[in-house]
Amino acid sequence: MTNDGSCGRAPRWALVLGCSVGSGAAIARGLARQSRLDVVGFHRGNHPEAAEAVRRDVEAAGRRCVLLERDAGRLESIVAHVEDLAAILGPDEGLRIAVHALTGASLGPVACPERPERALHPRQIARTFDAMAHSFLFWGQGLVHADLFARGGQLLGLLNFQDESTPPGFAAIGGVKGALTSYVRHMAFEFPRYGVRVNALRFGATETEAFTHVPSADTALENIARVSPMGRNVDIEDVGKFVSLLADERAEFLNGSIIPFDGGETAAYAVQMLEPARRSAGEGRG
Numbered sequence: 001m002t003n004d005g006s007c008g009r010a011p012r013w014a015l016v017l018g019c020s021v022g023s024g025a026a027i028a029r030g031l032a033r034q035s036r037l038d039v040v041g042f043h044r045g046n047h048p049e050a051a052e053a054v055r056r057d058v059e060a061a062g063r064r065c066v067l068l069e070r071d072a073g074r075l076e077s078i079v080a081h082v083e084d085l086a087a088i089l090g091p092d093e094g095l096r097i098a099v100h101a102l103t104g105a106s107l108g109p110v111a112c113p114e115r116p117e118r119a120l121h122p123r124q125i126a127r128t129f130d131a132m133a134h135s136f137l138f139w140g141q142g143l144v145h146a147d148l149f150a151r152g153g154q155l156l157g158l159l160n161f162q163d164e165s166t167p168p169g170f171a172a173i174g175g176v177k178g179a180l181t182s183y184v185r186h187m188a189f190e191f192p193r194y195g196v197r198v199n200a201l202r203f204g205a206t207e208t209e210a211f212t213h214v215p216s217a218d219t220a221l222e223n224i225a226r227v228s229p230m231g232r233n234v235d236i237e238d239v240g241k242f243v244s245l246l247a248d249e250r251a252e253f254l255n256g257s258i259i260p261f262d263g264g265e266t267a268a269y270a271v272q273m274l275e276p277a278r279r280s281a282g283e284g285r286g
């Protein structure tokens with residue numbers, strides 16, 4: 001029951017921002033198949049066939065699917081997108097989960113005196129932060145203001161480990177994920193009074209369209225798979241299945257959590273760095 005005595009919105013829907021390919025597509029499928037939720041998804045239309053395949057799979061799972069071809073990362077449009085979303089949800093229906101899976105980060109060095117045009121530009125930083133961090137905050141704000149979450153609903157961000165590591169050229173991504181981490185904590189403190197929880201899933205390197213923009217993407221994935229105790233990279237199906245677990249009502253007390261999900265790959269980096277020292281210590285002992 002809500003404060004006004006009504007039962008509130010029923011938790012029927014999942015919202016997936018960035019739903020046509022990659023993690024967002026797998027999350028949309030997982031939420032339809034395993035969590036039995038209807039899906040509203042946003043994408044910009046760069047992968048029309050993949051978007052159609054998501055629609056087919058969600059509908060094949062017996063759920064409704066509405067895909068909107070809009071830029072969900074433009075801050076000034078979010079209020080209008082939320083109004084469109086409100087018109088799609090029935091008056092008694094709400095979101096059990098909203099997942100922010102938007103991309104759009106720029107790669108590049110902070111300084112490059114020999115070729116300054118290669119260095120990060122203020123416009124790239126502004127776009128990266130708008131799409132991947134600030135839009136999370138303003139989607140959360142818009143959904144709460146419009147009261148579109150069912151009671152106990154959840155807003156979920158997707159993080160990686162780049163705010164704690166320093167691969168060359170990743171300053172914008174590291175910065176944006178650091179900002180998102182902080183937004184999650186602040187929003188998780190504010191939102192439960194409106195019946196909404198806020199968490200983030202922090203997953204390891206995954207082969208997706210976005211990951212192909214990483215220099216030497218294939219080698220990076222191979223190296224990570226080699227050191228991972230699980231013997232392979234995280235894949236988008238792993239992410240899709242785990243998000244449906246997070247959407248389960250048995251996870252209803254989870255709030256303000258940054259959940260690591262990397263098969264042990266991050267711990268393995270530390271072991272790898274220690275390896276030469278351990279080897280020489282072993283040799284020293286004879």
Ligand SMILES: NC(=O)c1ccc[n+]([C@@H]2O[C@H](COP(=O)([O-])OP(=O)(O)OC[C@H]3O[C@@H](n4cnc5c(N)ncnc54)[C@H](OP(=O)(O)O)[C@@H]3O)[C@@H](O)[C@H]2O)c1
Pocket residue numbers: 017018019020021022023024025042043044045046047070071072073074100101102103104131132158159160161202203204205206207208209210211
């Ligand atoms: N891949 C990894 O290794 C990894 C690891 C940890 C966390 N993550 C995080 O997971 C999230 C998704 O990454 P991904 O690798 O799955 O990306 P991806 O494969 O490139 O997919 C991104 C999806 O979002 C849509 N999209 C992007 N910007 C949009 C916008 N402004 N408005 C509407 N739709 C938009 C894309 O479709 P359109 O192009 O048609 O819009 C596509 O459907 C990111 O936040 C990323 O940092 C990724």
